Each structure stands twice: as structure tokens, then as C-alpha cells.
Amino acid sequence: MKRPVVLTIAGSDPSGGAGIQADLKTITAFGCYGMSVITAVTVQNTMGVTGVEAMAPDLVAAQLDAVFSDIRPNAVKIGMAVCRETIEVLIEKLTEYRAEHIVLDPVMISTSGRRLLSKDAVDTLIHGLLPLAGLSTPNLPECEALTGQPIRSREDMILASLMLHRQTKQPVLLKGGHMTFSPQDSPEGSFREAAPVDCSDLLRTPDGVRWYRTPLIQTTNSHGTGCTLSSAIASCLAGGLSLPDAVAEAKTYLSGALAAGLDLGKGNGPLDHCFRIKPLS
Ligand SMILES: Nc1ncnc2c1ncn2[C@@H]1O[C@H](COP(=O)(O)OP(=O)(O)O)[C@@H](O)[C@H]1O
Numbered sequence: 001m002k003r004p005v006v007l008t009i010a011g012s013d014p015s016g017g018a019g020i021q022a023d024l025k026t027i028t029a030f031g032c033y034g035m036s037v038i039t040a041v042t043v044q045n046t047m048g049v050t051g052v053e054a055m056a057p058d059l060v061a062a063q064l065d066a067v068f069s070d071i072r073p074n075a076v077k078i079g080m081a082v083c084r085e086t087i088e089v090l091i092e093k094l095t096e097y098r099a100e101h102i103v104l105d106p107v108m109i110s111t112s113g114r115r116l117l118s119k120d121a122v123d124t125l126i127h128g129l130l131p132l133a134g135l136s137t138p139n140l141p142e143c144e145a146l147t148g149q150p151i152r153s154r155e156d157m158i159l160a161s162l163m164l165h166r167q168t169k170q171p172v173l174l175k176g177g178h179m180t181f182s183p184q185d186s187p188e189g190s191f192r193e194a195a196p197v198d199c200s201d202l203l204r205t206p207d208g209v210r211w212y213r214t215p216l217i218q219t220t221n222s223h224g225t226g227c228t229l230s231s232a233i234a235s236c237l238a239g240g241l242s243l244p245d246a247v248a249e250a251k252t253y254l255s256g257a258l259a260a261g262l263d264l265g266k267g268n269g270p271l272d273h274c275f276r277i278k279p280l281s
């Protein structure tokens with residue numbers, strides 16, 4: 001029996017809402033076999049990140065060797081890359097092993113404001129790792145940091161995604177979760193504050209742009225949405241879907257996991273990754 005295999009390279013979130021833990025739950029929910037290479041251990045829960053310790057880059061390299069020399073992944077998701085030395089290891093090893101279908105979530109700062117990527121790593125991320133990835137999935141602040149282009153409207157999203165695409169020569173999914181849109185807005189129109197109702201993400205490929213619009217779900221329990229989306233896309237690519245279809249499937253899954261109404265913790269709670277799995281009676 002064949003099962004698509006997905007590798008996540010990311011940091012650990014002990015509360016299970018983001019990072020490696022969210023990735024493996026998502027990969028499993030898509031029926032794929034999940035493997036993990038840990039780049040960092042964070043200390044965090046639904047109320048924020050209070051500590052970060054990077055794994056030694058040699059240990060990251062050894063984990064990658066162990067995985068690739070034995071079970072070849074059909075897709076790779078990269079999350080928290082933590083520092084320049086680790087990024088250099090990822091570039092070397094993913095090139096050596098000719099990894100396919102790399103989805104890179106360029107995680108930089110947690111919602112609670114803690115740096116998850118050191119400042120001096122950004123150049124190596126832009127010039128070394130992003131061009132290796134078949135898709136990058138920045139949120140709006142990350143795309144601003146990568147391109148220097150402020151993003152306040154749909155037109156800005158179109159422009160910033162083009163700038164990043166020109167820099168990396170690779171497809172970009174610019175996530176709009178940090179900006180919500182009102183119904184009066186045409187896909188090309190300007191952002192207006194009133195009555196936000198949808199979350200719009202923009203996929204840019206060499207063929208042009210495509211908007212993915214999903215209803216805004218009113219919840220404060222959205223910890224780990226970016227991790228979940230990128231792992232879901234990697235799982236769909238591993239299963240053989242095209243990039244536009246993989247993004248559509250992943251968005252549907254993410255909306256279901258947000259809407260399921262799981263309510264855990266005292267802060268920004270996790271999604272329900274298991275909402276499609278039948279519970280034990
Ligand atoms: N409240 C919400 N309702 C529906 N979709 C959301 C909501 N918040 C975020 N999303 C979606 O979750 C994904 C991650 O978005 P975003 O919050 O921008 O990224 P990150 O988690 O990396 O900061 C995007 O597809 C975005 O549209």
C-alpha cells in the first residue's frame with residue numbers, strides 16, 4: 001500500500017497548536033504519513049512564547065540525513081527556520097537530496113510578538129531558501145519584511161506578491177489573515193474598514209494571480225493557522241494535486257478546523273485539526 005509521505009521541518013510548540021505538532025496533526029488528517037525534523041524547541045502556550053532554544057545546526061543536518069537516507073518524502077513543509085546557520089544546513093541538504101514540493105512558511109515573529117527567526121537570517125532566507133521552495137506562504141507582515149513593500153490594500157497585495165515572485169522566481173501564496181475585506185471591495189479594489197467578512201489569500205504563479213476568498217470566521221482561537229495551512233498544502237501536493245487545487249483544498253480544511261469551535265486554553269487557542277476524524281463513541 002502506498003501512502004503519501006510528508007516531512008515537516010519546524011519548531012516544537014509544547015501546547016500543540018502550532019509548529020511540528022500542528023503540522024503532524026494536519027498531515028495525518030490528510031491521510032499522509034508524517035515525519036519531522038526539529039529546528040528549535042519553543043516554550044509557549046495559547047498565551048504566548050516565552051522561550052526559544054535552537055537545535056545545533058549539526059543535529060538538524062543529522063536528522064535530515066536520517067530521514068532522506070531512509071524514507072523519501074513526497075513533499076516537505078518548512079516552518080520555523082530559526083537562524084542563519086540552520087537555513088544554510090537546509091539549503092545544503094535539500095539541494096543534496098533533491099527534495100520535491102517544498103512549501104516554505106517564512107515564520108519570523110509569533111502573534112504574541114516573539115522573534116522566531118534571527119534578524120541576520122533574513123538575507124539567507126531570501127536569497128538561499130526561498131528560491132529553493134516551490135511555494136512560499138508569507139503572511140502580510142512577513143511579506144512586508146521580505147520585500148520592503150507596505151501592504152494596506154488588495155492592490156498592495158498584488159504588487160508585493162509580484163515583488164517577492166521576482167525576487168525568488170517561485171510561486172507565492174500571500175496570506176491575508178492579518179487584513180480582512182468588506183463585501184464592497186472588488187478583488188482589485190481598496191481595503192475598507194467596515195464590516196470585514198472575508199479572508200483573502202493571493203496565489204501568484206508564472207501564469208498570473210488567483211484570489212482565494214473564504215468567509216472570515218469570528219474566533220479568537222486561531223493559533224497556528226499559518227502552520228496548518230502550509231502543512232495542508234504540502235500534504236495535498238504529496239497526494240498529487242496541482243498547486244491551485246492544493247491551495248483550495250487546504251483553505252477548505254483550514255476553515256473547517258477554525259469553524260469547528262474547539263476552545264482550549266486561556267488565550268489564543270488552537271484549531272480543531274481532527275474535525276474530520278470520527279471520535280470514539
Ligand atoms: N478568522 C479567520 N477566518 C478564516 N480564515 C482565517 C482567519 N484567520 C486567518 N485565516 C486564514 O488562515 C491562513 C493563515 O493566515 P494568516 O493569519 O495571515 O497567517 P499566519 O498564521 O502565518 O499569521 C490564511 O489562509 C488566512 O486567510
Ligand SMILES: Cc1ncc(COP(=O)(O)OP(=O)(O)O)c(N)n1
Nearest residue numbers: 011018019110111223224225226227
Ligand atoms: C514553533 C512555532 N512555529 C511557528 C509558529 C507561528 O505559527 P503561525 O501558524 O504563524 O501562527 P500564530 O503565530 O499566528 O499562532 C509558532 N507560534 N511556533
